[in-house]
Amino acid sequence: MKVSxxxxxxxxxxxxxxxxxxxxxxxxxxxxxxxxxxxPAQAVRDAIxxxxxxxxxxxxxxxxxxxxxxxxxxxxxxxxxxxxxxxxLREAGVQERNIRMVIAGGLHPKVVDRFWxxxxxxxxxxxxxxxxxxxxxxxxxxxxxxxxxxxDCLVESDLVxxxxxxxxxxxxxxxxxxxxxxxTVGLGSARSIMTHHAYRIHEHKDSMASExxxxxxxxxxxxxxxxxxxxxxxxxxxxxGSLNVRAEFCQIxxxxxxxxxxxxxxxxxxxxIVDLPTQxxxxxxxxxxxxxxxxxxxxxxxxxxxxNARIREYVGEKPPLRHGGVAILVTPCDGTIDxxxxxxxxxxxxxxxxxxxxPSKMEDYEEEYAHREDLIFKYxxxxxxxxxxxxxxxxxxxxxxxxxxxxxxxxxxxxxAASIVGATAAPTWEDAWRxxxxxxxxxxxxxxxxxxxxxxxxxxxxxxx
Numbered sequence: 001m002k003v004s005x006x007x008x009x010x011x012x013x014x015x016x017x018x019x020x021x022x023x024x025x026x027x028x029x030x031x032x033x034x035x036x037x038x039x040p041a042q043a044v045r046d047a048i049x050x051x052x053x054x055x056x057x058x059x060x061x062x063x064x065x066x067x068x069x070x071x072x073x074x075x076x077x078x079x080x081x082x083x084x085x086x087x088x089l090r091e092a093g094v095q096e097r098n099i100r101m102v103i104a105g106g107l108h109p110k111v112v113d114r115f116w117x118x119x120x121x122x123x124x125x126x127x128x129x130x131x132x133x134x135x136x137x138x139x140x141x142x143x144x145x146x147x148x149x150x151x152d153c154l155v156e157s158d159l160v161x162x163x164x165x166x167x168x169x170x171x172x173x174x175x176x177x178x179x180x181x182x183x184t185v186g187l188g189s190a191r192s193i194m195t196h197h198a199y200r201i202h203e204h205k206d207s208m209a210s211e212x213x214x215x216x217x218x219x220x221x222x223x224x225x226x227x228x229x230x231x232x233x234x235x236x237x238x239x240x241g242s243l244n245v246r247a248e249f250c251q252i253x254x255x256x257x258x259x260x261x262x263x264x265x266x267x268x269x270x271x272x273i274v275d276l277p278t279q280x281x282x283x284x285x286x287x288x289x290x291x292x293x294x295x296x297x298x299x300x301x302x303x304x305x306x307x308n309a310r311i312r313e314y315v316g317e318k319p320p321l322r323h324g325g326v327a328i329l330v331t332p333c334d335g336t337i338d339x340x341x342x343x344x345x346x347x348x349x350x351x352x353x354x355x356x357x358x359p360s361k362m363e364d365y366e367e368e369y370a371h372r373e374d375l376i377f378k379y380x381x382x383x384x385x386x387x388x389x390x391x392x393x394x395x396x397x398x399x400x401x402x403x404x405x406x407x408x409x410x411x412x413x414x415x416x417a418a419s420i421v422g423a424t425a426a427p428t429w430e431d432a433w434r435x436x437x438x439x440x441x442x443x444x445x446x447x448x449x450x451x452x453x454x455x456x457x458x459x460x461x462x463x464x465x
Contacts, residue, residue, distance in 0.1 A: 005451035007286030008411065009297050009332040013452075014286065016330075016429045022447040025274060027245050027456050032271050036248035040080040040241065047239070047252040048088060053259025054237060057085070060159055063093035068153040072165030072186055073105035073127075074293065077241030077252065081163050085239070100124040102153050104162070104186025106193060107386035108294075109341060109379070130190040130386060131376050142227035144220055149192035154183065154232055161237045162186070167253070168242035168268035170458040172312045172396055174221055175212025176268050178240045180257025181225040188224070190370065190388050196220040197392040199363050208399060210313050210460055212265050225257055242267055245456045273315060273460045279322040281445035282436045285310045287331035288454030294385065294393065298336040301345055303329060303409065304421040305393055308400040309458070310450060318463040319403065320448055326436040327404045330429070335417030343378050344369060344387035349420050352394060357422030359398040366391050397421075406439045408432050 003024055006014040018024075027033075037043045048057040061067060067089060071078040082101075089099060107130055128151050129135065137155050139148040154160055160183070167178025174181075185193055196217070201207060206216035229235055238257050241249045242264055251267055253260040287297035291306040307329040311321050321327060337345045348362070348369075355361040369375065369387040378384035400407065401422065408425075409418035410432035415425035426432035437443050 003449050003451055006284070006330050006449075007288045007291075007452065007454045008330055009287055009289045011332055014330055014411070014429065016284070016449070017433075018284070018447050018449055019444055022449055023276060023280065024449045024451065025276070025459070026450070026452055027459065028271055028274055033246065034244045034250035034267065034271060036244065036246070036250055037252070040249045040252070041084050043249070043252040044077070044081045044084045044239070045088070047254035048085065051237070051255030052253065052263070053256030054235060057088050057161070057237060058092040060237065061089060061092050061094050063095065064098070065094050065158040066098045066156065067094055068100055068102055068157040068160045069163065070102045070104045070153065070160055070183070070187060071163045072182060073103050073108050074165035076163065076165035076167070077239060077249065078163040080241070080249070081239055085161060100126070100153070102151060102187070103127040104182065106130060106185040106188060107190060107389040109383050109385050128187055129380060130188065130193065131380055136189045139228060139231040142223055144223045146195040146220055146224050147192045148224055148227050148231065149189040150183070150228055151187040154187060154228060154234070158234075159237060160234070161239060164238065164240040166243050167240035168264055168272070170210055170268070170272050170313045170460045172210055172309055174218035175210045175215050176265060178242070179212065179218075179261045179264055180238045180240070180259070181221045182238070183228060183236055184221040184224040190386055194366065194370070194388055194391070196224060197395075199360055199395045199398070202392060202395050203360070203398045208312070209315055209319075211315050240264060243457055244271060245459070247457055272458075273462050276320055276448070276461055276463050278446065278465050279318055279463055280320055280325060280448035281322060281440045281442070282326045282328065282447045283311055283321040284328045284447065284449045285330070285453055286451065287329055287333070291454060294389070295338065295342055295345075296336075297331050298334050299342070299345060300333050300335055300417040300421045301349060301390065301393060303331045303333040304397050304400070304407070304423065307407065308397045310453070311403070312396070312399045313458050314461040314463070316462045320461040320463060321403060323403055324405045325403070326406045326408060326439050327400060328408045328410055328432050328436060330410045332411060332413055333409055333417045334413035335420070340382065340384060342385050342390070344372075344375050344385070344390055348390050348394070353420045357401060359394045359401065362391055362394045406435070408435060
């Protein structure tokens with residue numbers, strides 16, 4: 001049968017021919033998708049006045065309170081929430097001069113600062129700087145062995161309101177985005193983030209599936225956030241907007257991080273988990289242009305990360321692709337990397353290629369790049385990603401290399417771009433399919449296809465047999 005809607009970056013979607021028995025999965029049934037909020041701003045107001053596990057926002061501040069509004073750099077619920085929260089704080093008597101905003105971007109490029117470059121001295125809106133020793137506070141090491149080093153706003157403010165980006169969205173980084181632990185990455189220092197984004201944790205067997213309640217990596221993030229609150233003696237007021245698969249806000253959660261976690265997970269489970277009858281011999285997906293928000297699919301590392309995420313976002317005992325299967329990504333990848341945006345990627349990809357595409361060996365270079373002054377300077381002052389940001393992206397793909405017998409980039413504009421990340425380039429769908437069948441040793445392998453991935457939020461697969 002023919003399957004259309006296979007994403008190809010900014011190009012026209014492809015139509016491919018697969019066996020009639022193929023599992024074609026676009027999304028959950030419409031009756032499982034939570035309705036979009038009619039008035040997100042009003043929902044924010046209702047949530048902060050009746051939060052979970054904490055007093056209403058207005059009762060947590062006084063006229064003399066110093067308040068920080070920390071926003072995920074992807075904005076998310078902040079688009080609707082910032083005006084409402086500011087109104088609530090003003091009505092509670094908080095002086096506007098005592099309110100500041102921090103863009104909690106972790107190791108991401110300082111996008112906001114690029115368009116509002118006013119600096120520390122003159123602005124109450126500033127980006128978090130994971131390498132700024134003058135504005136980071138070492139709170140010690142928690143019970144899981146992770147360094148807890150934070151933006152000083154957590155220490156100096158009477159109240160931190162943390163607005164997460166896209167909550168309830170499946171991710172390999174802990175099951176779901178959000179869940180009352182956003183400060184861990186958003187406001188952590190570079191060396192702190194890398195203690196839990198380490199290969200030994202993220203690629204541990206207990207971190208494989210995207211099991212939000214069980215995953216080891218998620219437990220590290222939750223423990224970090226809890227320790228920070230205990231060390232400072234202050235609770236963070238979380239404000240999260242849960243997104244449905246159509247990228248619509250469907251519910252607002254506010255209050256204590258642990259209190260909002262399970263309700264948000266439960267809402268997401270009801271929509272995002274999709275059952276599959278069996279594992280596939282061949283997994284096929286297309287590349288959305290911005291499917292991984294660190295860069296476009298033209299960057300080979302990001303094309304690889306897209307394919308890895310589509311397969312690794314699963315719950316239960318089995319991923320959708322069987323061990324020894326073939327993973328195919330239809331992608332226009334040409335090797336283009338925005339070196340202003342991600343200045344370390346090209347060097348690191350060349351190292352990765354020389355190391356035989358073994359992500360674990362990248363650990364040997366982590367300390368070096370943690371102290372590369374030229375690249376750190378670009379992160380701090382030229383709106384680039386921190387050089388360490390690429391390392392966890394390499395690490396996460398170990399899952400795919402260990403699972404798949406072959407990784408195929410179908411339709412890449414550069415065969416070299418495919419090979420540098422360990423993928424085989426196939427010019428056409430027919431070439432990719434022929435190679436997949438040869439690798440599997442069958443002309444009729446079990447196939448799973450996920451079309452139109454760029455038009456929806458990710459899903460979590462659950463294999464039944």
